[in-house]
Amino acid sequence: MSVRHPRWKKIHAVVRRIPKGRVATYGQVASLAGMAGHARQVGYALHALDDEDAVPWQRVVNARGEVSPRSDPGWDQIQRQLLEREGIHFDLRGRIDLDRFGWKHHARS
DNA sequence: TTTATGGCTGTCA
DNA sequence: ATGACAGCCATAA
Numbered sequence: 001m002s003v004r005h006p007r008w009k010k011i012h013a014v015v016r017r018i019p020k021g022r023v024a025t026y027g028q029v030a031s032l033a034g035m036a037g038h039a040r041q042v043g044y045a046l047h048a049l050d051d052e053d054a055v056p057w058q059r060v061v062n063a064r065g066e067v068s069p070r071s072d073p074g075w076d077q078i079q080r081q082l083l084e085r086e087g088i089h090f091d092l093r094g095r096i097d098l099d100r101f102g103w104k105h106h107a108r109s
Numbered sequence: 110t111t112t113a114t115g116g117c118t119g120t121c122a
Numbered sequence: 123a124t125g126a127c128a129g130c131c132a133t134a135a
């Protein structure tokens with residue numbers, strides 16, 4: 001309760017409603033947050049979120065379906081472990097099948 | 110106020 | 123399929 005109307009808070013809310021066992025892309029989160037096209041800010045927002053926000057930032061991946069190489073090396077592995085622990089499967093290249101684990105409003109087959 | 114950064118995305122070779 | 127370049131814009135100093 002310090003800032004006034006940060007867009008990040010909206011982003012945190014969107015990320016927070018990502019279902020477990022599902023991943024969303026930065027672009028998708030941005031779109032749901034009302035900032036379609038500002039995917040970059042989404043990643044930055046997740047980088048600056050508070051630990052008490054309980055935001056499953058790990059469920060947010062880039063458009064390629066893989067974790068992004070953030071500033072602090074090592075967290076990319078942690079993110080991968082967290083996702084695997086939620087039931088998300090990575091391929092041999094460390095990529096996720098967005099067609100299956102991607103958070104979509106419209107299930108298929 | 111301006112400047113610099115950045116967990117991205119889309120297009121081109 | 124991957125690798126490289128430019129663009130967009132919010133937040134922090």
